[in-house]
Amino acid sequence: MEYFMKTKYVRLKSLRNRYLVAGKDGESVKQSRNGNAIRACWIVEMVDGKPNLIRLRSCHGKYLTASDDRFLLGWTGNKVFQTSGTGDEPAVQWEPVSVSDLPSYIRLRSPCFGKFLRANGGAPPWRKSVTVDVQESAVTQVWILWCVDTLTDQGIDSDLCSSGHESDQSTGASSPTSSSSPLNLPFKSGILDLHNAKIIRLLSHHNKYLWAHEDGDLVIQGKHGSQKQAYWAVEHITPVKGGSLVRLKSSYQKYLTATEDNFLLGATGKKVKQTVPAKLDYSIEWELIRDGNKVRLKTWDGNFLRANGGVPPWRNSVTHDLPHLSKDKLLWGIEVFDVYDD
Template identity: 45%
Template sequence: MEFFEKSVAVRLKTHHHKYLVAGDDQITVRQSLSAAETRRARWLIEHVDSNSHVIRLKSCYGNYLTASNTPFLKGKKVIQSLPENARDLAIEWQPVRDGFQVKLKTSSGTYLRANGAMPPWRNTVTHDGGFTHNWILFDVEAVEVPEDEEFVDYLAMVTSFSSVSDEISGLEFGSPASIHSSSFSPRTPVFSTKKKPSVMDFFRNAKAVRLKNHHHKYLYADEDQESVSQDRTAASKNNRWAVEFVTDSQDDNVTIIRLKSCYNKYLTASNQPFLLGMTGRKVLQTAPARLDSSVEWEPVREGGQVKLRTRYGQFLRANGGLPPWRNSVTHDVPHRTATQEWVLWDVDVVDIVVQSPAPRPPPPLVYHSDSFTSTDSSSPTVSSANLQTFAVQESSAAKMEEGRAIYYHVVSDEYGEVDENAQGFCINFKGNDVHELTIKLEEETGLRGISVCTRSPLNGNLYPLRLQLPPNNVAMKVVVVPNSSSQDE
């Protein structure tokens, strides 16, 4: 019993060097070696009573390891279930020590058994009274549950039955607490207020990703710009897929993405059969005239990996085995247990979207000399004394924010004449690129197709800015010259 005393979760390793795994259908239980590092091989421990040596084992899907009455060859099936009765004996197991291993005994006296030999026995899990001795022995490996998962999984455990959930409904989580129940008593609950990771965590701020499959290969856009395959070269540009989020999804709680290859074509779930007589269909690169559901994928979290589901329920699958299956990519619903991992993908973010900072208020408006004058009596007159004040204001404005102060004025006509009643304005601008400054001034003024000019101090003529702005964020005065046909109404 000490195998389960101090652990929150365990993995059960069979005599065949495989692990007890919860199936994706949330019903079956099987053995797997490749899924050993996934959440499906992890079983949360629930103690039925603090004074008993009986436990329940809960899968990552919130269902219990259950000794069913459904026959399977000479034994009976072991499945995942969530019974209505908290004291259902079918979900209770008594660990029996056998050297450095354990046997898990049901209430009816049968034992959990990991079957071997040829199909249909291979990789199945049953419970039976007549058995091959080694097949009922399990190595118990303690598993650390990540803090961001443990709180949610623990709550799922204790709220499975209404009799327990009533007892914790008044607790304020985030502070130390101890929960005792007549039906179970977990040994080491750890409360955490961290949010459970969502599928968006894989793609948050992702501009481009690589998708690595179970065969340790990457989703690869072939050079024919049409087919899709697998490749081991991580640094290849063909393994890079740009991420687009579909914002017009009918369900705001569902994340839908598009993946675009280096050839500017979308990853597409086609209707073309991969091989005649087989269920899988081709995955291609296409550039449809109208974006439809065939280029949309829904990421589904599976532990530390994702599955990419089409809008019709199939999954992106990296095939293995012999040619022509080897290195091919299809979309399908995997029915065989041996191919369950073929739809799992690791997401490597290779480029991120840099979030622009929140806009800051512009510096205060400043009246200045040259063309920035006004004859209105309410406007200040510019004198040599005011020029010194303007210089101080200009320096302060430049220091207020990161970037430089750009003082601009919009001329009244194409000859550069200044409207005597107009005012000069100031914006903050970061960078040295004249084209970016032009775009920002278009946004500020509401004009399109403008020219940004500077006035010559020698003859007063206007000259368009062509080169980079002066370095060191020096404040500047510019004149905006609109095209007569481009002003917004």
């Protein structure tokens, strides 16, 4: 229990060297070797009046939840989900149980069902799955052991500093530097908690991140969200009805800019670049408009930031384009990693 009392954020690693991760669909839970992914980070919440119980909240703002739904008919394991709720539901509460001969490991028991969180192996559909299950043989008992990686507030600040975050004296914003080494930042708030967002990532419908290219000029889509090029510092300008007006600064200390240059002759899309304008003007201002659990980024002239696909030169390119084009291409998932103090 002491692991969870000392930190706000944890990662849980099974003896299979895989991390407990929240599925991209916002519902499933599984195992992954990628511990740097934000989906491997869980917010720890203590349960009022029950000092031996905790809740774990995913990057989707949902709780790790035990259920009585069978994972496979005829087997003991039950499904584990991410669910919304107030946190008062018994199924979202977990009891960390220490292991006397393995001090760095714990078991997570669901008091609601009396079963343990289990990292399964073997052939599909068991491989990489997570269930709540009974404590069985000596072989399967190790499947319910989890190593806890903790990050205190000080650890988070240290990670930010060691990653080269520099303060922007004019705005108070904080931006990653130009190094291409991976970042390992736990999230600080819910996905759409934008009013005081400080560091974010934007994920396109291609499951690629908005990337500041290392040439300090281009803006593209990249698969690796752990790289610093995927992080953008947010400078808030003023709230607008239904959204927020912001500037986004890349790891190269340049602004995401909607230019008036055509991306391709005869096509509607216009280039998006990183720039340092002589004067802060409308070209670097973006209106974040909520659309379900995603956002659209609107320019001053009514265009929207668009993630393109297809064959080169469209593949992995980013433009700003007309609002009546394919809506999916204009939608971005947004992940908040740091916030300004209110």
